[in-house]
Amino acid sequence: MKSLFKTTALTVFAAMGANSAATFAIPIESVITGADMTGIEVEVAFLGGGSETAVWGATSTDASVPEGEGFAGAAAGTGWSLSQQGFTLGGNSLIDNSVLGLWSFSNFSTSIFSGFQVRGLPGSIVFDILGPVGPEGTPGSDIGRAFLADPLFPGISDVSYSYSDPFSGPDLFSTLDVSFAQGFAPQSQLSFLADTDSVAAVxxxxxxxxxxxxxxxxxxxxxxxxxxxxxxxxx
Missing domain, CATH: 1.20.5 (Single alpha-helices involved in coiled-coils or other helix-helix interfaces)
Known part of the structure; x- marks a missing residue:
């Protein structure tokens, strides 16, 4: 399922002089599924204040399911869950043209959520926001995909997102924030795409x-x- 690690060289200028530079390599794996993101953290914020954090775990590693959709993972709290299955780059199925690699945020509680945050670095995961066409950004990261919400979600106009905690510019970030202007109501579900890579978190x-x-x-x-x-x- 996984590709071999690719090595990228990042050049960092230290404060030892204007012409001083040091280069070190960071292994990057660009083909990631929900089952590969064990350890990342998901924090859900309640509209009335307060939050709850859950840690991601693998929920399925079934290689018999076509197009990688049998590899999945999730984080779940009190009345909510965030899950992802298949390759995070996403795309359309060659079998029936359905959307692959979807994340799904579900509220099956009686609470209203103002948003959620996904912190990838605890699981050596970063978000790759450049793509799905064009330059790859950090060498070895391959093409990526920024947050893209399902256009059929009823409150799509109220959904906003941002990336923070840059890992390697201009494309790799370790944190994704998703916000709901009007709140995420009980019995709601949001599907979206967001690509990730695995990195050596140095x-x-x-x-x-x-x-x-x-x-x-x-x-x-x-x-x-x-x-x-x-x-x-x-x-």
Whole structure:
């Protein structure tokens, strides 16, 4: 089901001088299903205040279902759930032209929700927003797809979304926020598409700190070794 990890090189400029640069590789897997997103967090906000968070888990890994739709996962709380099945890039079925890769947010409680947030990085997942045609953005991330709500949802005009916590510009973000201007009523369901990738979640600041510290130690050691030789040459 999964593709092999692709490697992308990200160039990061450290604060060690205008011409200083360090390059490190982040493995990216661009073919992801709902079953691959174990560990991501979903937080639902109630219209009257308060929230509830649930952790994602795999719910199906049935390879016999055509077009990858047997691979699914979900997070569920008190009277609500967010699920996804198939490849997150989505598309149309070659069998019956149905939509593949759908996420589904359901409210089967008596509460009204103001929105929900999906935090991918706890499960090493990021959202890939560039595509489904055009440049891939971060090398190795392949094409992606930003949030696209089902046009048949009754309150489609009230749905808004945003991406935050950038992982790698211009396309990879670790957080998706979905809001409902009029609230998400009981017994409602929203289907949407949103592509994800799997990444090695290495915090960039920590990586830069390690590289800077290592370079600093090398420079100090080099100065200590060179200074005595220069002193003897001048004497």
């Amino acid at each position: 915090p960039v600041p920590a990586t830069l700190l390690s590289m800077a510290l290592g370079l600093g130690l090398l420079l100090v050691d080099r100065r200590r070794r060179v200074t005595p030789a220069n002193t003897n040459a001048q004497a």
